[in-house]
Amino acid sequence: MSKTEVSHKATQFTRYCIDDDGDLLLRVGSELAKETPFEFKVCSAAMRRASPVWKSMLFGPWNEAKPAQGDWIVYLPEDEPWPIRVILAIAHGAFEQVPKSISLSKLDCILIPIEKYDLIHIIRPWADTWVETVKNPKSNRISELTGSEHVMRINAAWELGCEDVVSAEITEFVFNLSVTSRKETYRYYYNHQQIEFDTHFGPCDLVEIVTELRLSLIQALLDFYHEVVKSRIPSESACLRSGWNLANERQLCDAVVLGGIWRYSKGSMPEILPEKATEYRESANELMRTLSNMFAGLPTLNVFHEGCSPAKKYSDFEEKTRQDERWKNVLRPHHKERMATQRKKTGL
Structure with missing residues (x-):
């Protein structure tokens, strides 16, 4: 194959x-700066057969x-x-030019025009291998993926019909996405790295679903925290010690716990935890770490009040919440229906 520069x-x-013997010149990428x-030079009939x-x-x-001329x-x-070029090679039967193994970023690049031009059926011979890239990127080290790679992974899984991966990635974002907003413009972060969701590729309602579930999760955690605080006010003691002559001791127990929460909040948190999830910007996992560290380090009045600490109750609550x-x-x-259609096209 020859390459020459043309203007x-x-x-x-x-x-x-x-x-x-192609009859069509396809000029690609003229508006991409990088x-x-x-x-x-391609065959128009091959392109017609490949893509509606x-x-x-x-x-x-x-x-x-x-x-006409x-x-x-x-x-x-x-x-x-x-x-x-890879897609055209497939459409023209030049299979030797198609990579057998592929990185997640390269796969993401290929699947964008495949979705755009409705070409998913033509990758059938490579579907099994390419799905393995989605399921096991970076040699099974899923925890090492960056935020951008997680976006690539869910987009690729969506196009290939990998329900388990799409589900797992949505859950990953629910627990690890943080948000900032300014003048109704939202920015999303994964481990402090800003990420962007492609509104034209991947699940169209991804941001809405992640946002809804993230807020529900964070609200449950904030409700637990504020319930602990409110249960320690004088009229509603949470001290487990009982007895007609222990009223003052119970108040001291509550005061010690409240003081510990206040001291942790002032020393280890940038701001007091809000009551509404919409006002919390960090991730749900970050909130869990904050609450776990806070409650685990709370002082108690004495050995007889160790059971009054909310640490064990929170630990059980967090485990139940995660599950x-x-x-x-x-x-x-509609997600499952769409991905089932994709699997049917690729033979997966």
Whole structure:
């Protein structure tokens, strides 16, 4: 295959021949600043057979249809050349140009135009191998993925129909996503790294679902915390010691616990915990760590009041909360239906 530099309308394209007998020049990536744009010589019939979107684009009443005279040139200015080249190789039967193994980032790049042009069915021979990349990125070290890689993973899993991965990633975001807002503009962070959710790729309601579940989880944790505080006020002692002559001791027990909470809040927290989840910006896991450290380090009045500490009660509550089915059964019927359709197309 030959490569030569050609110029068209002040843009330099690297020429790449997919089909020597091709009748169409596909110019890709001219609007991507970090990419070298390519011109692919391809067979329009192969593209038509591969994609219903391409069929409509090339053989419908659109500007991309074959001109009455002159070269047939079609522009895909916003698409990245490398994934388009791989897709064109598949469509033209040049399977030796298709990678057998692939990184998560490269797979994500390929699946974006595959979704855009409705091409998922053509990757059937590679589906099993590529799904393994989604299920086991970085040699099973899921915990080492960055926030951006988690976004790539859920997007790829969504396109390939991996329900277990999509579900696990939604749960991961529910527990680990932090949020800031300014003038109704929200920014999302994973382990303090800002991430962006692609509204055109992956589950369209991902942000809404994660936000809803995250707020529910955080609200449950905040409710526990404020219940502990309120239970220590003079009229509602939470001290477990009982007896007609222990009223003062019970008050002292509550005061010691409240004092410990106040001291921890002033010394180890940037701000007092709010009552509403919408006012809490950190992740649910960060809130769990805060509450666990706070309650575990609380002083007690004496050895007879060790059971009055909320530490054990919180530990049990956190474990039960983590296992709550609300954060595990996160997929809606329309999610499962769509991913089942994807698996049918790829033969998974």
